Amino acid sequence: MIKVVIADDHPLLREGLRRILEFEPGIQVVTEVGDGQGAINIARSLTFDILLMDLNMPGMNGLEACRVIRRERPEIGIIVLTVDDSDEKVFQVLQTGVAGYLLKDVFPKTLVNSIRKVYSGEPILAPSVTGKLLGQISTPSKNKNSFGLSKREMEILRAVARGSSNKEIGISLYISEKTVKNHLSNIFRKLEVEDRTQAAIKAVKLNLVHLE
Template sequence: MGIKVLLVDDHLMVLKGLRFFLGTQPDIEMVGEASNGQEAIDLVEQLKPDVILMDLTMPVMDGIEATKRIKIDYADVKIIVLTSFSDQDHVVPALQAGADGYQLKDIEPDELVKSIKAVYSGETHLHPTATSQLLNHVNTGTKTNEAEKSFNQLTAREKDVLREITLGRNNKEISSELFITEKTVKTHVSNILSKLGLHDRTQAAILAMKNKWYDA
């Protein structure tokens, strides 16, 4: 059985094209389609997808709100935003909502498959343009030496947790990897964001990657 994928897009031709290509992939199993965010939420419990390809601009409920709601109840479901928008006003809110990946619709089909597999494996997979927008957002007004100073304020365990965040792992996965409770993970994450002066874990991951705090 392959990676179970749910498609969410309000354009029939996009759905048709994705369905046709992904349906030819031996490692991917197409389990359903939705034309808006509310339909996606309704189908998650029924279909139990591993990965969702989520459009952003849709009627009834947009992809950002749907991503946020799905991640609250189904943290293990991976969500890749697949959109035409690459500006900061779309990239940042989508990742803050909990998206595990961000790709543009002009992506090469083979690259999309790689992205699905990477996100399914626990990685955060972003289009280069999306990464650039995030770096601009995170580092506005922040000098590298200031970031280093903040990083050095983290305890050894907080640095361990930040490394796991950078790898795209959620609290449950970090808890299992580091042999600590989820409550302890949440406390560490809160301390990390406070010390780094950030608002969310996506910003923390991007800042860590930009400053190369961890080996690739």
């Protein structure tokens, strides 16, 4: 059972999300909160898997709450669900290491699929979000250090930066998802990062990948 917490300051939206998710097999909404501090309090007191987090809330906002929860409960998959798709906000949020970034006009099925993907350990780094991320990154450095990445690892890193899933990477490179995961573990270790979002950010900053 995937246990979900909803953090949003609009009761109507919380109710709508709950109604969507309660009809999905294997998903349970355990509680709802209306601000960032409430999300932190719940993360400190309850065991759950996925946090749907709004950004613009009264008191402590969602961005600050993401930072605290990621530090204290890194095993919780945070999916940001917001109306704010500004380049600056996307960049700030992705730097916290959240598992996904979705807009509130997302189709219900896409939201449900995203929850399942994050629960299975596959963060959602959509190509559109990657594009916004790249637009905020300053001029890449001239660093020639490859960090010991092999040719195959570089191929996978480029695919990650483009927003490809493990399944898509495996299909394109004719390797299994398990092999992709093994390569990603090595990439994270060599780049000294914790997840694919941080790997994509670092790869672009250090000019390890070039995306159009």
